[in-house]
Amino acid sequence: MAKENDIVLIHFEDQPLGFARVEEILPDNKPDWYHVKLLMLQVPLQVVTWILRDRYIMGDEFTMNGKRMRLERIVCPETVPDGNERPENGPESVSPPADGKATVISLADKLKR
Template identity: 60%
Template sequence: MAQEKDVVLIYHEDKPLTFARIEDIQPDVKPDWYHVRLLLLQIPLQPVTWILRTAYIDGGEFTMNGDRMRLEPVVSPEVAPDGEDSGEMTETGEKGDAKVISFADLKRK
């Protein structure tokens, strides 16, 4: 089951809608149901509480007002063991053929 501080992508009718962080999960009075407090990661930030079953928290489809919804856990991309594609720059500010451009230098021109 997803846990507190996990980031999820909320789908509405099979289309990605927004990211959210799970802030809190508390049991409901009904067995296998939970009050899930989410922080919608959009502008402005919006806290919401949904009452969901374990299966829905784990990515199962459910409906809200007749619309299909689901939560999908967001997994950070893995870094290759050899450091390739790690996004690390050399001391000269270069990565392969790429070059770091200073915004401060651009502003002066």
């Protein structure tokens, strides 16, 4: 089930249409219905609120203006699109120091160079 801050792929008539981030899920007056606030990841950015049943948030197909729609929760793949594995200690995976004392690195200072 998609939850707040998840990225979802919106399918329109069985075709991928675009991505959105789930900003907020609030209950509706009707049981099992929710107000789902989505940030459409497009240019320009757009915020929409759809009223959906719980099962539609889980990925079941629904219709909007007679057109088939579906939300698919996106999970970061283990491999990058070019087929290479992620490096074990690359930017995506940082291990804490063995002594337990972390160092703060200022990105602003690095950008000044």
